[in-house]
Each structure stands twice: as structure tokens, then as C-alpha cells.
Amino acid sequence: MHEIGLLYKMAELAEKVAAENGLKKIISITVEVGELSGILPVFLEKYYPLIIENREVLKESKLLVEVIRGQGLCDECKTLYNIMKNEGKCPQCHSRSKTILGGREFVVKNILYEE
Numbered sequence: 001m002h003e004i005g006l007l008y009k010m011a012e013l014a015e016k017v018a019a020e021n022g023l024k025k026i027i028s029i030t031v032e033v034g035e036l037s038g039i040l041p042v043f044l045e046k047y048y049p050l051i052i053e054n055r056e057v058l059k060e061s062k063l064l065v066e067v068i069r070g071q072g073l074c075d076e077c078k079t080l081y082n083i084m085k086n087e088g089k090c091p092q093c094h095s096r097s098k099t100i101l102g103g104r105e106f107v108v109k110n111i112l113y114e115e
């Protein structure tokens with residue numbers, strides 16, 4: 001369950017940002033999660049409340065998850081396609097040989113706060 005580890009790191013980062021900038025309260029944290037990252041948004045949302053409950057600046061904050069689609073570029077025919085939807089195969093020529101262009105990221109995109 002590496003989602004818990006990620007949430008810990010994220011909470012620590014947010015606390016550090018808050019301390020350095022004298023922020024009293026964090027309203028929300030927006031993260032981008034790639035479909036191919038192996039991180040499940042449902043677990044992030046489930047464990048977030050447990051991670052923040054004892055952290056003063058974070059305890060009322062919300063986690064907002066944005067899913068980034070897994071995009072593949074077919075090495076054979078150069079078709080751009082959604083990897084999850086097509087089960088990893090090019091919908092045009094059915095090749096599995098591809099270059100992954102997006103969908104493996106886990107990025108803290110935005111921290112919204114109250115001063």
C-alpha cells in the first residue's frame with residue numbers, strides 16, 4: 001500500500017511549506033495521478049483523513065485528485081491512443097510496441113491555503 005507512504009510525504013511537504021511561509025491553514029491539496037503510476041486515487045482519498053487528523057495546519061484540508069490519462073504513441077504506425085482503454089495495444093495496427101507519453105506521474109500540483 002504505497003499510497004500511505006506518499007500521503008505521509010505529501011503531508012510533511014505541505015507542513016514544511018506552511019511553516020516556511022507562516023500559513024495557518026491549508027484548504028486543499030491538488031495532486032495529479034497518472035493512470036499508469038500504480039497509485040490508486042481511491043486509496044489516496046480513503047487514507048487522507050487518517051494522515052491529516054493530527055496535523056494542525058492540515059486537519060480541515062481536502063485532497064483533490066486529478067487523473068492523468070495514460071497516453072501511448074505506437075512505435076509502428078505513430079497512432080496516439082489511450083493505453084488503459086485499449087489494453088496496451090494500438091487500436092490501429094494492434095502492436096504492443098509503444099512510447100509512453102504520459103500517465104506515470106504523481107505530482108503535487110497545487111496547495112491552496114489561508115494566511
Ligand SMILES: [Zn+2]
Pocket residue numbers: 074075076077078079090091092093094095
Ligand atoms: Zn499502431
